[in-house]
Amino acid sequence: MSKQAEIPRLRYDEGCLAAHSLNLIGDRWALLVVRELMFAPKRFQMIxxxxxxxxxxVLTGRLAQLxxxxxxxxxxxxxxxxxxxxGRAVLPVLxxxxxxxLIVPGHDPSRFISPSALMISMGVNLIRDLPPERRALAGFSFGNEAFEMQLAGGKVQTRAVTRPAAPFILSGNxxxxxxxxxxxxxxxxxxxGGVVGVEGDIAAAGEFLSLFRLERQA
Structure with a gap:
């Protein structure tokens, strides 16, 4: 690596903390690279x-910068x-x-959605004020990636796994x-209709998925 490449590029010459953050992760694609690594380490092609x-x-450059x-x-x-x-502390930013x-126009859900992107969005769009005693475990398989999502205490915790061990596993892209x-x-x-597959308890799967809403929440 050249001497010049080792020196972080100053994008904003300000003392603002937000500007400092953007100096580090503000380039195009940088935050999305972080998104793709949020749940598990990956090789270049999987990212x-x-x-x-x-x-x-560009990916090589962003990984070097990060x-x-x-x-x-x-x-x-x-x-x-x-x-x-x-890097893991960037999750609340995402x-x-x-x-x-959710409060600005123009979102197009027909465009590409990665598995990590969907898992993060579900953490955001869980219905609020669920009874704290309500618990559930869900599995999600995307072919080359799989996750378990645990509902407890009104929140979800997601982790990457090799094979989900859950009452149901939803499959698809x-x-x-x-x-x-x-x-x-x-x-x-x-x-x-063959849009998605469900292995296991389809009723439990439907009940779990009903807990998420793609709309602004108070």
């Missing part, structure tokens, strides 16, 4: 699969990229951006599963 509009050279900023760490021997503690997007989570079509009809 790129979640960002279909990015070129290999590594220099202390947001990402790279295991060169294994070829794996992972978030640092500082969640806040999701909430803000990000957009298909987003239709099941947020769309108006009942889950059994989506399953019958």
């Amino acid at each position: 790129r699969a979640g960002l279909p509009g990015i070129t290999a050279s 590594t220099q900023a202390g947001v990402v760490e790279h295991d060169e021997r294994l070829g794996i990229y992972a978030l640092t503690e500082a 969640e806040a951006l999701c909430r803000w997007a 990000g957009n298909q599963q987003a239709m099941a989570v947020y769309g108006p079509v009942p889950l059994p009809k989506l399953v019958a």
Whole structure:
């Protein structure tokens, strides 16, 4: 790496804390790279699969910048990229951006949705004021990625897994599963139409998905 590449580029010459944050993670694609690593370390091509509009050279540059900023760490021997503690702390920023997007026009849910993007959005769009004693465990399979989502205490906790161990597992790509989570079509009809698959208790799956609303919440 050249000497020049090792020096973080100053984008905003201000003492503002927000400007300092943007100096580190404000370039195009940077926050979305962080999004793709939020639940699990990944290799280069798997990160790129979640960002279909990015070129290999741009992704290489963003990963280098985020590594220099202390947001990402790279295991060169294994070829794996992972978030640092500082990188994982960006999750509330991504969640806040999701909430803000609900109050401005123009969102098009027909565009590409990555598995990580859907998991983060579900954490944002869970119905509020659920009874704290309500519990549930859900599984989501996207082919090369899978997650378990645990509902407890009125919140969801999501983790990447090799194979979900849950009463039901929803399967499909990000957009298909987003239709099941947020769309108006009942889950059994989506399953019958081949839009998504459900392994296990379809009634429990439908009940769980009914807890999410893609709308502004107080």
